[in-house]
Amino acid sequence: MAYDPASLDAPFKALAAFDWGHDAAPLAAIDAAVIAAHGDAAARDDVEKRLAAILAPGPTRAAKEYACRKLSMIGTAACVPAVAGLLGDADNSHMARFALERIADPEAVAALRAALGAVSGPLKIGVMSSLASRRDAASVPAIAALLKADQATAVAAAKALGAIQSPEAAEALAGAAGAAGGPLAAAIADARFECAEALLRQNRRAEAAAIYKAVATAAAGKPESRLIELSATRGLVACADTLAAF
């Protein structure tokens, strides 16, 4: 279906006032426009601008949610400022990430990185989740610093570093392992396993084995860490080619 901008004025007007329970028929035209914009730069720019405008003060939460869903499909750097403006808003932060996490342009991940230090509580965990999904190595120092935060934030930081899997992430996890206990210790061990598995996939067995051995050694003799120790041992077996080096 060809993109027809004039036909979108009324649907976007309806969207601005849209709420759950309203007639969703106007949204179908926007849905179609998003699909039709594929491969049509001018159409994409137009529909992106219209969607980004919904994120300004005024339109409903439901409208903003809808706009973020569509921007997650076709958004570019152009919409990032509008979307990022919602990251600190408890009602809309998640849907802002819903869009930013998927926008490949570096501006999107930069906005998430900037928000990490500006938001708090669950929103900070959410931003870390999105940075982890993007495997953003540049955010490792900021995330690593959160390994010393409250337990929920620290556990999320460990999970994020495990997803990023960069050498710096692995190093930060190793550095925090000794002082951690309880759920954080388990999360750090799990994240270190993820780093080791990534190394194994790259056939960097000696480096992977070093992680597994360190985790196994730290867990040895602790009944609460028996599962971790077994998993580390399983990892060491997978690295068997390099066991002679130890």
Added chain:
Amino acid sequence: MQRSSTTRRGFLRTSATAAGAAATAPYVITSKALGDATTPPASDRIVMGGIGIGNMGSGDQGAFLNRPDVQYVAVCDVRKEWRENGKNRADATYGNKDCAAVIDFRELLGRSDIDAVHIATPDHWHALMTIAACQAGKDVYLQKPETLTLREGPLMVAAARRYGRVVSGGSQRVLDDYHDIVDPCWSGELGTIKSLDIAVGGPSMPCYLPAEPTPPDIDWELWLGPAPWEPYNAGRCAGNYGTGGGSWRSYIDYSGGSLTDWGAHHFGGAIFAADLRELQPQSVTYHPATADGKAAAYVTLTYPNSVEIHHNRPGHLQTVPPSAVHGGAIKIVTDGQPKAGKPVPLYRTPDGSGQTNIYGDFIECVKQRARPFRDIELAVNTMTAPHMVGLAYRLQRSLQWDRATQQFVGDEEANRLVDRARREPWIL
């Protein structure tokens, strides 16, 4: 292989022995716990709990409760009614009041005495809960469809392997209901499979239902979990099996719709019959509706071995000559040249007979530390097919899939749909 229950079992075994010697058993161990001719002693039973005890969860709970080698100790549900029903059912089975009933799955997973859990929540919880269960050292029986997004699958497989967990998918129909296509395909009598046609409903849709007052007997925040916040509406979270609206199975935040719900069975049965469970599609082709509107759009998956699966290809379930058919849902076309067959994989049993069901297969694999019939990796591969079909319909274009990178080739917009951001504080 160590299980989380070892301490508990060791305790029970030691206690029973010591108690017997000291003639104090009646005070600490019931006769049920000690077992009889048909029931193993508690120390040899798999201790289980259930998360999501609604429709399918209730069925799963019943299947496990009926097993003498299972001791069912806890239920978890965000709905009070289902939680209490599940507890009462377990208590009635054992004649006690011991079954715990909790709202938050993390509380259940934190119990060191539980060996295994079954999970039958809406799909948006599957990956998070399964991975958390593996991290907690639990084996998992997970209702189908096992995944909601393509990214979740490999992470679930990795967690299962990392912690040495038995994780079984939950389509009881794949082995039980499709003998009419599975048996002739695996026997080789039909020859080499060329293509399959599957008729099943389409993808899920957005939910725009109005806000209703949230009832006091549901934890709405926990029901939504990682899904986008939206207001409570009974139809949004209803657990009925419909996919046309008024049920969570209808809506994109919680389900892949009929395409993945019944699709888990039909794609599962067809993919099993064609022995494609180790593979993932390499491409998905979108065929637009005809301009005259007489033929609807349909989608074709192509596997690395050139086998094609057509979803809802107009008219083709009725054409002849079908080589093997399953009702009006699946048709398999072969070259008609008989070839050497191979034995159909069966459920695991103590005697190797395979005469059990998917629940028995799971329990036996928990005991033997073996991979079940619908091992999570096979389930993830299977679910990749309907997920890719759904994305092709949504984007209305064809896509190439690179299994190694778990990315679509040359389509940045399609790759955006491999996963979705989870609502804080949930992190995969």
